[in-house]
Amino acid sequence: MSQAATTIDESGSAGGRLARARFASFAQRQGALVALVAVCVFAAVRYERFLTEENLVNVLRQNSMLGLVALGMTFVILTGGIDLSVGSLMAVAGVAAATLAGQGALVAVVAAVALTTVLGLVNGVVIAKARIQPFIVTLAMMIAARGLVLAYTGEKSIGIGKSSGALTSLGRDFVGPVPVPVVFLIVLFALGWLVLNHTRFGRHVYAVGDNDEAARLMGLNTGRVTIGVYALSGALAGLAGVLDAARLGAGRPVAGQGDELNAIAAVVVGGTLLTGGQGSVMSTLAGVLLLGLIFNVFNFEGWISPWWQAVLRGLFLLVVVIVQNRLSSRK
Numbered sequence: 001m002s003q004a005a006t007t008i009d010e011s012g013s014a015g016g017r018l019a020r021a022r023f024a025s026f027a028q029r030q031g032a033l034v035a036l037v038a039v040c041v042f043a044a045v046r047y048e049r050f051l052t053e054e055n056l057v058n059v060l061r062q063n064s065m066l067g068l069v070a071l072g073m074t075f076v077i078l079t080g081g082i083d084l085s086v087g088s089l090m091a092v093a094g095v096a097a098a099t100l101a102g103q104g105a106l107v108a109v110v111a112a113v114a115l116t117t118v119l120g121l122v123n124g125v126v127i128a129k130a131r132i133q134p135f136i137v138t139l140a141m142m143i144a145a146r147g148l149v150l151a152y153t154g155e156k157s158i159g160i161g162k163s164s165g166a167l168t169s170l171g172r173d174f175v176g177p178v179p180v181p182v183v184f185l186i187v188l189f190a191l192g193w194l195v196l197n198h199t200r201f202g203r204h205v206y207a208v209g210d211n212d213e214a215a216r217l218m219g220l221n222t223g224r225v226t227i228g229v230y231a232l233s234g235a236l237a238g239l240a241g242v243l244d245a246a247r248l249g250a251g252r253p254v255a256g257q258g259d260e261l262n263a264i265a266a267v268v269v270g271g272t273l274l275t276g277g278q279g280s281v282m283s284t285l286a287g288v289l290l291l292g293l294i295f296n297v298f299n300f301e302g303w304i305s306p307w308w309q310a311v312l313r314g315l316f317l318l319v320v321v322i323v324q325n326r327l328s329s330r331k
Helices: 003-046 053-078 086-099 105-130 134-153 165-172 180-198 200-210 212-217 222-248 259-269 281-301 306-330
Strands: none
Touching: 003 281, 053 086, 053 180, 053 200, 053 222, 053 259, 053 281, 086 105, 086 134, 086 222, 086 259, 105 134, 105 165, 105 222, 165 180, 165 222, 180 200, 180 222, 180 281, 200 212, 200 222, 212 222, 259 281, 259 306, 281 306
16 A cells, blocks of 8 residues: 555544544533433424423423532532532421521521531531542431431421411512522523633632642642532532422421432433533533423323333433443543
8 A cells, every 4th residue: 555545544544533532522512402402302293282381381390409409519520529418408408498487588598508508518628628538428418417407307397387478489489481490590500601611710620620639730729629619519409408498388308308319310411421520511401401301201101100210210321321431432
């Protein structure tokens, strides 16, 4: 083979590898959005009631609290961490808000969110300063916070009185045609996108997740970043818990059970790598909506029991993780 032919062969092979790498990158970043559009098209064709305002608003409202938890989880996972305590912190915030409802909605909301922010801060400080694995620290917080809220309430829900209409309106009222929890979701995801893409803190989050040791050698205060993302995760979990209590009219000590896993699933489905350093909040939003619409489709089908829905969700998540690993290796 001539030298010219060899050169053409090599350049063609290099071009093919580059094209495959670009496709893998696109699929990893935008795969959830593509799948979301596909599910919407399928459901719109198959079910007459899918595109009704009532159904779409219901899907958004039901997934808005999970979306807030997943937003905080995105920041944590981008640093290479994990937060298993968010479900328990939702319960803590809901019970705290219900307990303080008589003091006014503002006091109840601020105090509840401040409490879970402090608990998230404790997670971050222990992880950053004691150098203990996030899995262990947040697992301990998950168990302790759930136990404390169950002990405080005697395993009973705390109702929000009728005089606290301003608090319950946060979970039940609308701004025009949009439920208030969905307004919170939209605004906070927009702020999350701005923080990650246009602030120094956002750049530091990506740097810590990409290579913690290299970021430290470059002079970044990685401990401060770690503490910040866990405090943020605690605050957003607390807000989700308050909205959940406001919607149901009671703070429940069992609120948020399993939501830590649902949030992780949404983040991973959205394309954020569990190893950190790659992902975005908008891909997480696509992951939250995709999971919500998939189960909306299951409900329309009617014949799929909740137990089999859980099996299918687990299989779906496993497939997504396998595909992500393959795409990452191709990149």
